[in-house]
Structure formats: structure tokens, C-alpha cells
Amino acid sequence: MHENFSLKPYNTFGVEAIAKYFAEVHSTEELIEILKQSDAQRLPILFLGGGSNILLTKNFDGLAILLNLQGISEEIIGENEVLVTAKAGENWHKFVLFCLSKNYGGLENLSLIPGNVGTSPMQNIGAYGIEIKDVFLSCKVLNLETLEVEIFDLEKCRFGYRDSIFKQEGKGKYVILEVTFKLSTKNHFIKTEYGAIQSELEKSGIENPSIQDISQAVINIRQSKLPDPKVRGNAGSFFKNPTIPLVEFEKLKQKFENIQGYPNGKLVKVPAGWLIEQCGWKGKKIGNVASHKLQSLVIINATGNATGKEIYDFSTMIIDSVKEKFGIELEREVNTI
Ligand SMILES: Cc1cc2nc3c(=O)[nH]c(=O)nc-3n(C[C@H](O)[C@H](O)[C@H](O)COP(=O)(O)OP(=O)(O)OC[C@H]3O[C@@H](n4cnc5c(N)ncnc54)[C@H](O)[C@@H]3O)c2cc1C
Known part of the structure; x- marks a missing residue:
């Protein structure tokens, strides 16, 4: 087990966060063993796969376990x-x-x-x-x-x-x-x-x-x-495409005639990327963080120096402006830690 371990190479946003403890396991037996040890110490656990769907907003005061079971x-x-x-x-x-x-x-x-x-x-x-x-x-x-x-x-x-x-x-x-x-x-x-x-x-x-x-x-x-995370840190689509009631969609259509939607019964899935773009976010950069110039649904670590907190705050600004313009609340797809 490692102590005070940097998780920067283990998340595709490439943000810095220090785990109090870090271990890599290669089998179920190893995993059970380490879980027993951490349970004795009452440590919170963070499981890591490829790190391509997490946003680390602060240091992790527990045990990060890299699951490296192969076969x-x-x-x-x-x-x-x-x-x-x-x-x-x-x-x-x-x-x-x-x-x-x-x-x-x-x-x-x-x-x-x-x-x-x-x-x-x-x-x-x-x-x-x-x-x-x-x-x-x-x-x-x-x-x-x-x-x-x-x-x-x-x-x-x-x-x-x-x-x-x-x-x-x-x-x-x-x-x-x-x-x-x-x-x-x-x-x-x-x-x-x-x-x-x-x-x-x-x-x-x-x-x-x-x-x-x-x-x-x-x-x-x-x-x-899509941006390659090895070049520009990102976690793919940051938000889910929201689903709204058909009646609500029809009301929006009267105001925004170009609004896109994919109906499914009484619900309509609206592309989050389009909503974000309409709010002027496509390619916009604030500090170290930006919305990708080709795909506004993707938030990138534009300078390589962004913190998880900056990325989180950027995503909150997007959520707020979409809510204000369309009355739709975007939900984050990425797991925030
Ligand atoms: C450029 C890019 C494009 C992407 N495109 C898509 C796409 O088209 N479609 C799509 O669905 N997703 C996409 N994603 C998101 C991502 O690739 C997926 O969600 C992927 O499944 C995450 O896997 P991971 O191993 O990296 O997860 P991690 O980020 O390591 O973990 C994600 C969450 O799962 C937990 N976890 C990890 N492993 C386990 C486990 N074995 N058991 C229990 N919990 C676990 C973690 O604690 C964390 O909460 C994209 C991401 C990027 C960067």
C-alpha cells in the first residue's frame, strides 16, 4: 500500500488529487484482503478503473484501489x-x-x-x-x-x-x-x-x-x-441528454423553433450539446477550463493545469445558464468525487 499517492495519472481529466492510501489489486482474493485491512482502519474506499468517468474535486482521505484484474x-x-x-x-x-x-x-x-x-x-x-x-x-x-x-x-x-x-x-x-x-x-x-x-x-x-x-x-x-484525453484532459460527455415531457418540449418548440428532440412516447430526449451551444458555451474558455470547440458536451482541461474544483465550477455555470434559458436541469454524467 502506498501513502500520499498522486492520482493525476489515474484520471483522464489529468487533475491532481492525492489519495491518503493507494493499492493495486490483481485478483479477488487480493481485493478481499485489502478490504479487510481497510475496514479495520475504517477507511473510505475509491475504486479506480480507467479513470475516464471521474472528476476528482479534492484530495481523497481514504484508500484508492486500482482494479487490475485481468483475463x-x-x-x-x-x-x-x-x-x-x-x-x-x-x-x-x-x-x-x-x-x-x-x-x-x-x-x-x-x-x-x-x-x-x-x-x-x-x-x-x-x-x-x-x-x-x-x-x-x-x-x-x-x-x-x-x-x-x-x-x-x-x-x-x-x-x-x-x-x-x-x-x-x-x-x-x-x-x-x-x-x-x-x-x-x-x-x-x-x-x-x-x-x-x-x-x-x-x-x-x-x-x-x-x-x-x-x-x-x-x-x-x-x-x-472527440478530443483525445492524452492530449486534452477530458471525460467524454460531461452531461447526460435530458429527457423532458412532450408537452414541455412542445412549449419550448414555440419559443425555440430549432430545438431538437427525439420523442419516445410521452417523453422527448433533448441533445444536451445543442442546449449548451445555444447558451454560447461552445469553445468558451474560462481560466484553465473550456468547453470543446467541436463538441460542447465535452469539458476539457484546456491548459493541463485545471483543478477538479475549477472543472466542477465550470460545469455548474453551464447547468445554471441552460436552466435559465430553457428551464431544463442538466445532470452530470461524470462521477464527481
Ligand atoms: C473521450 C471519451 C469518450 C467517451 N465516450 C463515451 C461513450 O461514447 N459512451 C459512454 O457510455 N461513455 C463514454 N465515456 C465515458 C467513459 O469512457 C465510460 O463511462 C467508462 O465506462 C468509464 O470506465 P473507467 O474504467 O474509466 O471508469 P472510472 O472513471 O475509473 O470509474 C467510474 C466510476 O465507477 C467506479 N468504478 C470503477 N471501477 C469499478 C468496478 N469494477 N466496480 C464498481 N465501481 C467501479 C469508480 O469509483 C467511479 O465512480 C467517454 C470518456 C472519454 C474520456
Whole structure:
């Protein structure tokens, strides 16, 4: 266990925060052992994956545990189905590439999302029309109260838009140890209609895309649109897209005729990026923090010297101005610590 340990390299915002204690674990047994020790000392715990969805706003007066459990296993279970299980510390994109190298389909639209496999159920990661819930079978978790291993199936995880039981009533109660996905082996379900995938494929002259082609198209789009955290610290979309009642949306439409929305029954999902842009935030910089010039939903550590508190305050200013102009309260997607 390390003392007074810098977490700067462990969060993609690249902000400084000192953890009182830090440990890296490689197995469930090591994790249980360290949890027993910390329990004796009554230390608060912070679990770390790839650090791509956290904002550290202050030093952490407890034990930060880097979950570095590694390993992937596969089991063919039918004509067109394979179960692939990856341990929590496996890098998400490397795992997607592994599945693609075996021609296992289902994760290709989720290529190049930063972070680790173990964190993917936390907010039901999603992109380009797919969320992990679409291919999720189960995950193995450690119950932090009993230190027993439990299995959570799809229903028990209660996945929603960027949401799961692990962000709600299960928050702080479980650590995810491994995740099992149910993927296809031959008749892949190709999903190209979302975002710019179709036009990206057309650019390359591809008419009948393979899952590998889709992955490459997604990688190309993401690389052209999103800032690389290694160059400019960020955590991807900082806010969730808000969902508002249809009646409220219709009222807003009378005032702001260009407002965009994706109806779903009596609710409408409004792109947070558009709302933020309308409030004049796109590309705006205050001190060390800015809203990204191509994607206003992404807040960046513009100078590399931002503190977590500065980024948090910047996000509060955005929330306030969107609330004032549209009456809509944005919710942070990033986990604030
Ligand atoms: C450039 C960029 C683009 C992004 N694009 C997307 C996108 O398209 N779609 C999307 O959904 N997300 C996106 N994200 C957000 C992020 O990649 C995902 O949320 C990812 O799943 C976070 O994984 P992580 O391992 O980095 O999590 P961390 O930031 O390490 O942890 C996130 C939270 O989970 C907790 N935690 C970590 N590991 C575990 C575990 N094993 N068990 C229990 N709790 C744990 C942490 O304490 C923290 O509260 C993007 C981020 C960046 C930087």
C-alpha cells in the first residue's frame, strides 16, 4: 500500500488529487484482503478503473484501489452464440478488438470508448445506437458488506440510459469483478443507421459492412470528433441528454423553433450539446477550463493545469445558464468525487 499517492495519472481529466492510501489489486482474493485491512482502519474506499468517468474535486482521505484484474474466457453455446467473459481490469477497447479478431459480433459500435470492462455496467455504456445492455448476460460482483461474490443478471442490473443499479441504490455497495457478454459468431446484427456510420462507410465505398468495418467507421468518427484525453484532459460527455415531457418540449418548440428532440412516447430526449451551444458555451474558455470547440458536451482541461474544483465550477455555470434559458436541469454524467 502506498501513502500520499498522486492520482493525476489515474484520471483522464489529468487533475491532481492525492489519495491518503493507494493499492493495486490483481485478483479477488487480493481485493478481499485489502478490504479487510481497510475496514479495520475504517477507511473510505475509491475504486479506480480507467479513470475516464471521474472528476476528482479534492484530495481523497481514504484508500484508492486500482482494479487490475485481468483475463478473458470464451464459451461457444450454440450455432450463433458465444459467451465472452472479461475481468474488470481489461481495457474496454482492447476487449472489443479481441472480440472482433475472433469475429464475435455485438460490441463493434462501442469501439474506442475509454475505460475498463469492469466499469462498463456502471452507466450501461453506449454509443452509436448500442448499449451494453443489448449484449449483456451477467456480471460477477463482490458485495462490500458481506464480502461474498454474487451474480447480477440483466434484470438485476436495472440498466437505463447511462444508468444502472450501481449508480442508484447499489451505489458504493458492490465492486464489479467480471462481465459476461452474449455475442454472435456468424449471423451478426449489423447496426449502421445511427450517427454518421452510414456516411463513413460510404466514404470508404463499403456497401455490405462486416463488424470489423463498422468498428473502423466508429473509430474514424470518434477520432475526428472527440478530443483525445492524452492530449486534452477530458471525460467524454460531461452531461447526460435530458429527457423532458412532450408537452414541455412542445412549449419550448414555440419559443425555440430549432430545438431538437427525439420523442419516445410521452417523453422527448433533448441533445444536451445543442442546449449548451445555444447558451454560447461552445469553445468558451474560462481560466484553465473550456468547453470543446467541436463538441460542447465535452469539458476539457484546456491548459493541463485545471483543478477538479475549477472543472466542477465550470460545469455548474453551464447547468445554471441552460436552466435559465430553457428551464431544463442538466445532470452530470461524470462521477464527481
Ligand atoms: C473521450 C471519451 C469518450 C467517451 N465516450 C463515451 C461513450 O461514447 N459512451 C459512454 O457510455 N461513455 C463514454 N465515456 C465515458 C467513459 O469512457 C465510460 O463511462 C467508462 O465506462 C468509464 O470506465 P473507467 O474504467 O474509466 O471508469 P472510472 O472513471 O475509473 O470509474 C467510474 C466510476 O465507477 C467506479 N468504478 C470503477 N471501477 C469499478 C468496478 N469494477 N466496480 C464498481 N465501481 C467501479 C469508480 O469509483 C467511479 O465512480 C467517454 C470518456 C472519454 C474520456
